[in-house]
Amino acid sequence: MKQAAFVFAVGIVFLFSLADNLCGSTVPPSLPTPTLSPTPLSLCPADAVSDAPTDLFSAINAERTARGLPALAWDADVASVAQERSDDMAALGYFSHTSPTGETAFSLMDARGIPYGWAGENLARNNYPADQQVAVAIQDLMASAPHCDNLLSANYTYLGVGVAQDGAGMVYYTMIFIGPP
Template identity: 35%
Template sequence: MMFARSLRGLRAGLIALAVMSLGAASAMACSVPATADDMRAAAVTAINAARRDTGSRALAYSADLQDAAQDHACALARRGRISHRGLFGTGLRTRLWWAGYRAALAVENLAAGQSSANAVVAAWMGSPGHRANLLTPGLRAIGLGLAQDGGGRIYWVMIGAAPR
């Protein structure tokens, strides 16, 4: 009995350590373009224009979604490849939960290599799956992250969601 309790305590401690290390991993150097704020604003404006053109409501900015998107963009840039799986193989819902956002609905678009907001939104709108994500009717909020790898390639992460 005592041994089982010790193992549970050890497991809980290891889980807590892993979660705390997420903050350290996020704090690792992440190169963000100097004009990231302008690029992010332009992308959100273009996404909302596309949504309005198709009868969907505009999305409101969410700091929690932006934090989750930025963390994932940094992870992608460090890895040098696109993946919807984050640290420890986590999916979007887990990454949102870690960022403090409880989602009833959530979508994610990724891209790499586009140097402007117009280019990345055009690429997403030109892909049926990405377009469907951007135009999902039930979405209410958006967060956008971008980061550069050592070669200057930009990684984009767009998260759209609706809270619970």
């Protein structure tokens, strides 16, 4: 009986050893094991985001001129503030006119000495396909009375736009409108 148990145990060990050799590895030892490096998820191509400020600027001016209002001029200094705001929201994962550190578009413009008499900020975000993002942002802004008022205000003469995308594919739009002091 002891000899039968011993033979049975040796047979089981042999079978497990054989199974391990046949099934234990899916990559032959001669092949290198691939290493994966994490990459952030991106739902829209980089050039879609890089074109978005110009596309959004053009779409805003199209809304204005369709209603008999003058087109806004691009202001690079204001666009720099708008880009900083979008970058901050994308990096820190918030969506607000006030950053977690208390900064606003207006405090940033004041700190940089950007003169304005009138100023307004519109924010939008979405993760629609790249070819729909700007149209969806404009549609949503035009459907909101305070945002539409900023877009169509005769008090503004300049506009700066910033756009940034977070690692999950959410795109943040900041539009800062200013008028003369």
